[in-house]
Amino acid sequence: MNVRERIARRRSAHQDRTIVVDRDHLSPTVHRQEPIGRGPVFEDLLDVLEPVFNEHLPDPVAVVGPAGSGTSAIVTALFTAMNEHFGATDRAIGTTTRSTSMPVTWFVTVDARRVNSPFALYRTLLEAVSSEPVPTSGVGTDDLRTRLVDRLERHDRRAVIAIDHHDEPETLSYDRVITLLEPVAASVAVVAVGQEPPPEWTGATVSMPAYRHHELVDVVTDRTSSGLAPGALEHESIRTLADWADGNAHDALATLFGAAVLAMQDDANRIEASHLEQAHAAVPDNGVHIDRALALSETRQRVLAHLIEIDAADQPVRELAATIADQSSLTESTVTRLLYELADRGVLERVPLPSDGSGRRPSTLEPRIPTIPFRVLSEARLE
DNA sequence: GATCCACGGGAATACACGGATG
DNA sequence: CATCCGTGTATTCCCGTGGATC
Numbered sequence: 001m002n003v004r005e006r007i008a009r010r011r012s013a014h015q016d017r018t019i020v021v022d023r024d025h026l027s028p029t030v031h032r033q034e035p036i037g038r039g040p041v042f043e044d045l046l047d048v049l050e051p052v053f054n055e056h057l058p059d060p061v062a063v064v065g066p067a068g069s070g071t072s073a074i075v076t077a078l079f080t081a082m083n084e085h086f087g088a089t090d091r092a093i094g095t096t097t098r099s100t101s102m103p104v105t106w107f108v109t110v111d112a113r114r115v116n117s118p119f120a121l122y123r124t125l126l127e128a129v130s131s132e133p134v135p136t137s138g139v140g141t142d143d144l145r146t147r148l149v150d151r152l153e154r155h156d157r158r159a160v161i162a163i164d165h166h167d168e169p170e171t172l173s174y175d176r177v178i179t180l181l182e183p184v185a186a187s188v189a190v191v192a193v194g195q196e197p198p199p200e201w202t203g204a205t206v207s208m209p210a211y212r213h214h215e216l217v218d219v220v221t222d223r224t225s226s227g228l229a230p231g232a233l234e235h236e237s238i239r240t241l242a243d244w245a246d247g248n249a250h251d252a253l254a255t256l257f258g259a260a261v262l263a264m265q266d267d268a269n270r271i272e273a274s275h276l277e278q279a280h281a282a283v284p285d286n287g288v289h290i291d292r293a294l295a296l297s298e299t300r301q302r303v304l305a306h307l308i309e310i311d312a313a314d315q316p317v318r319e320l321a322a323t324i325a326d327q328s329s330l331t332e333s334t335v336t337r338l339l340y341e342l343a344d345r346g347v348l349e350r351v352p353l354p355s356d357g358s359g360r361r362p363s364t365l366e367p368r369i370p371t372i373p374f375r376v377l378s379e380a381r382l383e
Numbered sequence: 384g385a386t387c388c389a390c391g392g393g394a395a396t397a398c399a400c401g402g403a404t405g
Numbered sequence: 406c407a408t409c410c411g412t413g414t415a416t417t418c419c420c421g422t423g424g425a426t427c
Contacts, residue, residue, distance in 0.1 A: 119387060137387050138427030297389060317415075334391050340416060359414030360398045 018229070019269060020260050025227030028253035028373065029291050031073040036222050037215040038074055044206045045078055049160070052086065052105055057158055057189040062197035065208030067289065068248030074208065075162050075193050079107040082160075109162040112171035113295040118180050121172060122148050129159055145183060152187040159188045167194035168292070169345055174198035210247030217242045219249055220256060228260065233271045244280055250289055251370075255279045258372035279372060287368040293347050294377055301378050302328060303338045304347065308371045316353055316362035339365060 024030045048061045065071040086105040108128040115124050122144035127134045130151055134144075152159065161181075166174045174192050181188055192198050197205055211219065220238045233256075245252035258279030263271045293304060306324040315323075321336040328335070342348045343365060350363040367374075 117387080135386095135427055137425060138385065140386060143386095299390070330390090331392065333393065336415090337392080337417080344417090355399075358400065358412075360400090360416080362415070 019232040019263055019271065020227065021229055022227050023257075023260075025223050026253065026257045026260055027377070028250045028257065028289075028370075029294065029377065031076050032222070033077055033080070035070055035073045035077050036219045037211070038070060038208075041074055041206065041208050042078060045074070048204055048206060049082070052082070052160065055105075057105075057187075058160065060190055060192070060203040062192040062194075062201055062203060062205045063162075063208065064194065064197055064205055066195060066210050066247075068245070068250035068252075069208045069210050070249055071193050071195075071208050072164050073249075075164060075191065076109055079109050079160075079162055083107040104157050106157070106159045107162075108159055109164055111295075112163055112165045113168065113292060116171050119144065121177065121180055125159065125161065126151065129157060149183050152184050157187065160191065161188055162191040162193050164193040166192050166198065167196050211249055212247065213242050216245060216247060216249060216252055220252055223253065223256065228271075231270065232260075232263075237271065237273070237276060240276065251283055251287075254283045254290060254370035254373050257376075258282055258370060261372050261376055282372045283370040284366075284368050287370065288346050290369050290373055290377070292345070293369045293374050294381060296342075296347070298382060299330070300338055300342065301382060303330075303335060304342060304367075305375065305378055307339070307348070307365065308367055308375060313364070314353065315364055317350075317365060318362065320365060 020026070045061075045063065049058045051058045063071050063075060083106060086107065106129050108125060110121065110124055115121055119141045122141065123134055123136070126144060126148050129148075151157065163172070163174060163177050165171055166177065172180075174190075175198065177190065181190065192201075197203075217238055220241055221235075224233050224238065241252050241255055244255065255276065256279075259271045259275040262275040262278055266275070268275070293301065296304065303324060306327060307320060310320065310323055317336060317339055318332075321332050321339055324330075324339075325332040325335045330338075339348065343350045347367070347369055348365045349368050351366055353362045353364055355361045
């Protein structure tokens with residue numbers, strides 16, 4: 001963002017008398033180009049990637065950090081920057097002084113939450129390393145794999161591939177990815193990004209500690225300074241946010257985002273303590289990342305959104321499903337299945353209810369994602 | 384016509400409990 | 406007393422279908 005844009009945003013914020021200048025700057029799903037306070041980890045990662053500077057592929061590496069520690073943010077930022085240095089499109093060749101015979105190395109981040117089939121993996125990689133359009137369907141997985149092999153091996157190109165969230169449920173596991181990349185093994189290096197290293201990991205590991213309190217304060221301060229109107233949030237409130245989040249940047253930003261939404265609904269000209277508390281209550285302890293929910297298919301997100309609207313407390317799954325089915329063209333049977341599926345994936349949590357007579361004991365469902373940001377972001381995404 | 388993917392619904396299976404049976 | 410059985414619910418599983426794209 002340049003100076004003119006900053007001025008324009010401030011100005012329109014004043015005219016509209018809104019406290020949120022740019023929602024993206026508050027969102028836990030949007031990464032900074034320059035993550036705050038992670039210099040040493042950048043250096044560790046660059047050490048491991050060092051061979052790239054000599055036109056070699058690095059050894060496999062695992063990047064590991066607890067929830068909300070910024071592993072995704074770091075890798076995304078670093079890979080984007082590295083790609084600008086080392087990657088090149090066909091278009092660029094010929095217009096640069098670089099010899100066309102020189103190997104080109106791409107840096108690709110694969111979000112395993114969204115790329116969770118062999119077809120999708122090949123497609124994502126192919127799209128990253130070629131300038132031509134890649135078909136979205138109608139062509140077989142084998143075909144895409146062949147194209148990828150051709151693209152990498154025959155043209156002497158390489159790719160460093162980060163598999164982000166490889167250790168979450170319903171994503172391609174690290175082992176699976178390695179198997180799928182077997183045909184291009186000589187041309188790629190894989191970086192495993194997650195909360196844990198892959199099973200029986202023996203390679204190098206770059207560990208990311210949780211944010212310390214003052215670092216998290218810096219992170220939130222940075223976001224509010226460009227995302228909120230000046231004076232909309234007191235510094236003391238930021239310290240409170242950091243206290244609550246306990247090193248988890250996702251939770252801190254989810255709370256901040258939620259509080260901003262509530263303040264706007266109130267037409268308030270600043271975020272009050274009550275907004276913060278209410279927003280905090282909507283961010284579950286030890287919950288899951290909001291993007292886990294935003295990566296779900298459309299229908300599932302709709303069902304989840306409905307569930308959040310209902311006061312689910314103490315209602316058994318059957319009743320919840322019936323209510324949602326009434327509002328949504330789906331049958332009760334299907335909604336029921338989707339709800340159990342969401343629980344299975346960890347987006348919802350099943351809570352046992354006391355038995356009401358005969359039969360198997362029912363359970364109710366509680367969201368494990370920040371509900372206010374989900375409501376807003378999911379709605380935006382589904383139009 | 385081929386291909387992937389999400390959908391959609393019901394069938395099949397698991398569990399809880401009270402009461403019958405050996 | 407231990408085990409089995411029947412009934413009513415809860416939960417999981419399976420597989421055909423159709424849209425979108427090439």
